Amino acid sequence: xxxxxxxxxxxLAAGDPxxxxxxxxxxxxxxxxxxxxxxxxxxxxxxxxxxLLRKAARGFGPRExxxxxxxxxxxxxxxxxxxxxxxxxxxxxxxRALLEAxxxxxxxxxxxxxxxxxxxxxxxxxxxxxxxxGLDPAxxxxxxxxxxELVVAGIAMRRLQARATRAALAKAERAARQAGIPALTAxxxxxxxxxxxxxxxxxxxxxxxxxxxxxxxxxxxSKALVVDACRRAVREGDKLVSLATRPVLFALAxxxxxxxxxxxxxxxxxxxxxxxxxxxESHRARLRVEIGRLRAMLRPLxxxxxxxxxxxxxxxxxxxxxxxxxxxxxAHAAVLAFLADGEAWSSSALALALGxxxxxxxxxxxxxxxxxxxxxxxxxxxxxxMTPPLPAFTTALLLPAPLPGG
Amino acid sequence: xxxxxxxxxxEYGPFPGIEAVHGLTFDGRQVWFASGDRINAxxxxxxxxxxxxxxxxxxxxxxxxxxxxxxxxxxIQKIDPKTGRVLHxxxxxxxxxxxxxxxxxxLWVGQYRDRKIVQVDPETGKVLRTIxxxxxxxxxxxxxxxxxxxxxxxxxxxxxxxxxxxxxxxEQLDLPPGTMVSGIEADGGDRFxxxxxxxxxxxxxxxxxxxxxxxxxxxxxxxxxx
Numbered sequence: 001x002x003x004x005x006x007x008x009x010x011x012l013a014a015g016d017p018x019x020x021x022x023x024x025x026x027x028x029x030x031x032x033x034x035x036x037x038x039x040x041x042x043x044x045x046x047x048x049x050x051x052l053l054r055k056a057a058r059g060f061g062p063r064e065x066x067x068x069x070x071x072x073x074x075x076x077x078x079x080x081x082x083x084x085x086x087x088x089x090x091x092x093x094x095x096r097a098l099l100e101a102x103x104x105x106x107x108x109x110x111x112x113x114x115x116x117x118x119x120x121x122x123x124x125x126x127x128x129x130x131x132x133x134g135l136d137p138a139x140x141x142x143x144x145x146x147x148x149e150l151v152v153a154g155i156a157m158r159r160l161q162a163r164a165t166r167a168a169l170a171k172a173e174r175a176a177r178q179a180g181i182p183a184l185t186a187x188x189x190x191x192x193x194x195x196x197x198x199x200x201x202x203x204x205x206x207x208x209x210x211x212x213x214x215x216x217x218x219x220x221x222s223k224a225l226v227v228d229a230c231r232r233a234v235r236e237g238d239k240l241v242s243l244a245t246r247p248v249l250f251a252l253a254x255x256x257x258x259x260x261x262x263x264x265x266x267x268x269x270x271x272x273x274x275x276x277x278x279x280x281e282s283h284r285a286r287l288r289v290e291i292g293r294l295r296a297m298l299r300p301l302x303x304x305x306x307x308x309x310x311x312x313x314x315x316x317x318x319x320x321x322x323x324x325x326x327x328x329x330x331a332h333a334a335v336l337a338f339l340a341d342g343e344a345w346s347s348s349a350l351a352l353a354l355g356x357x358x359x360x361x362x363x364x365x366x367x368x369x370x371x372x373x374x375x376x377x378x379x380x381x382x383x384x385x386m387t388p389p390l391p392a393f394t395t396a397l398l399l400p401a402p403l404p405g406g
Numbered sequence: 407x408x409x410x411x412x413x414x415x416x417e418y419g420p421f422p423g424i425e426a427v428h429g430l431t432f433d434g435r436q437v438w439f440a441s442g443d444r445i446n447a448x449x450x451x452x453x454x455x456x457x458x459x460x461x462x463x464x465x466x467x468x469x470x471x472x473x474x475x476x477x478x479x480x481x482i483q484k485i486d487p488k489t490g491r492v493l494h495x496x497x498x499x500x501x502x503x504x505x506x507x508x509x510x511x512x513l514w515v516g517q518y519r520d521r522k523i524v525q526v527d528p529e530t531g532k533v534l535r536t537i538x539x540x541x542x543x544x545x546x547x548x549x550x551x552x553x554x555x556x557x558x559x560x561x562x563x564x565x566x567x568x569x570x571x572x573x574x575x576x577e578q579l580d581l582p583p584g585t586m587v588s589g590i591e592a593d594g595g596d597r598f599x600x601x602x603x604x605x606x607x608x609x610x611x612x613x614x615x616x617x618x619x620x621x622x623x624x625x626x627x628x629x630x631x632x
Binding site: 001004005007010023027028029030031032062065066102103359362374 | 426429442453462464465466477478479480498499502503504513518519544559560561562583603
């Protein structure tokens with residue numbers, strides 16, 4: 001095999017991008033360009049990395065489809081690191097299929113993990129989980145096993161399963177150490193720190209306190225009736241009534257949970273649900289309709305009783321009602337929640353992840369920037385947003401060097 | 407050009423702890439193959455690894471009858487196989503050096519993407535001659551006056567016998583699709599040894615013998631080894 005390419009690939013695999021660049025810095029042939037691209041990505045210069053990988057892909061000949069597919073996978077990983085979530089999912093899919101067909105199982109699996117991570121980042125958990133199901137990480141090299149466990153942990157975390165998250169992260173940590181890639185270990189560590197950070201607030205009987213993920217899991221498994229403002233649902237054990245697409249009903253449920261066991265005045269409910277300052281008769285009529293709808297939806301879990309002033313929530317079995325709220329009382333908590341991962345996001349990626357319009361994300365970002373809570377990098381279409389202080393791009397660039405045929 | 411399917415006589419490995427076979431050579435008794443951090447001696451009769459020499463070994467390997475030559479990064483190391491010591495180092499001729507052979511007092515260096523075979527002076531590294539091929543060149547070997555090189559381009563790989571003057575392909579043995587070939591070396595008899603790249607294997611492939619030609623070469627590539 002090509003001596004310098006072999007040497008550079010070994011340096012990259014050992015986490016030494018400078019060593020690799022030293023060996024192939026002046027070479028313009030496709031394998032050298034690919035290695036330079038991966039090295040630049042490991043050094044955090046994602047724009048240059050993308051350029052080099054694209055050039056490399058073009059440079060491989062017609063008999064080198066596998067090498068070209070590996071470049072496509074590497075470029076997809078760079079795009080993911082730059083939080084360019086609108087990247088060409090189809091190209092990645094095609095590259096993965098080719099690698100699978102040609103028996104390059106490790107790189108095919110790597111491509112699959114990129115697909116799963118993208119789904120996870122844009123909040124499509126079910127799809128991410130389905131794609132993950134067919135993958136057994138056991139035969140993969142340590143870096144890929146770490147990636148597998150990180151994705152498992154990511155899904156478990158978003159499903160509020162603290163124990164499963166902790167178990168997956170412990171496995172990820174072992175695999176990352178075995179792989180000896182510092183960026184990977186750092187990624188696992190930052191995920192572990194998230195487990196200790198407040199994940200939500202518990203509001204009940206006029207008091208509130210922050211909850212870590214494990215405490216959220218315990219609360220949801222308890223016998224309390226939980227009005228979950230993080231997910232817009234009302235739940236008691238396994239029973240769940242989703243109000244995700246019913247913002248008015250959820251606002252009413254939140255107000256009632258907060259006041260429990262007391263009641264809430266009609267005026268307060270009107271203000272919370274419709275933002276109505278001076279309620280007129282039509283508002284009152286609408287409130288009656290909405291209360292009726294909420295009553296019907298909550299029937300399996302709770303009564304909604306009319307009081308002299310307004311309404312009160314009365315759980316059927318639960319002894320307690322708790323409102324579970326996002327960790328900060330921020331106006332743009334959802335945007336901040338995504339940026340809390342420490343990565344740089346484009347506003348279009350945030351809009352995609354939040355399922356909202358780019359314009360409203362932009363408004364939220366501008367407001368947060370004015371308060372110094374987020375900062376922008378780059379200009380125009382290349383602009384990215386992140387929370388200060390500026391962290392490094394921690395992404396595990398795992399792709400083994402695209403050796404010809406190897 | 408004569409073209410036929412290569413007949414694989416035997417496969418060795420993959421061996422524990424060895425990720426890839428880069429270059430290889432034959433010293434008349436053992437096959438020495440490069441695997442990144444070391445050169446390993448394989449007994450082709452038993453298939454066992456006898457010993458190894460710790461040295462950077464990223465591409466071609468050759469034997470001149472006494473010494474081993476090994477490409478690492480941008481240089482060629484001359485190694486005493488008895489002690490494992492690096493005795494001498496010369497610069498390797500190009501950027502994409504892959505294969506290495508010894509014949510007629512020269513080293514022959516295969517250059518993968520440059521599709522060339524370069525003859526160099528083993529003392530100084532001076533380039534004496536360049537032969538062009540039209541395929542990517544991996545291993546190189548001389549046997550009975552014939553120049554053979556391995557080729558491996560994406561999915562296609564094989565062993566090619568070329569005219570050292572014109573570069574014309576005289577004969578080609580196709581390996582099964584997906585079989586990688588890194589180093590190649592003739593044993594002077596009826597077989598080539600081939601490095602299997604990332605498969606971690608060494609393969610013995612039958613060498614077509616000329617009508618009436620007896621096994622055991624008399625020319626460069628095997629003569630110096632006995």
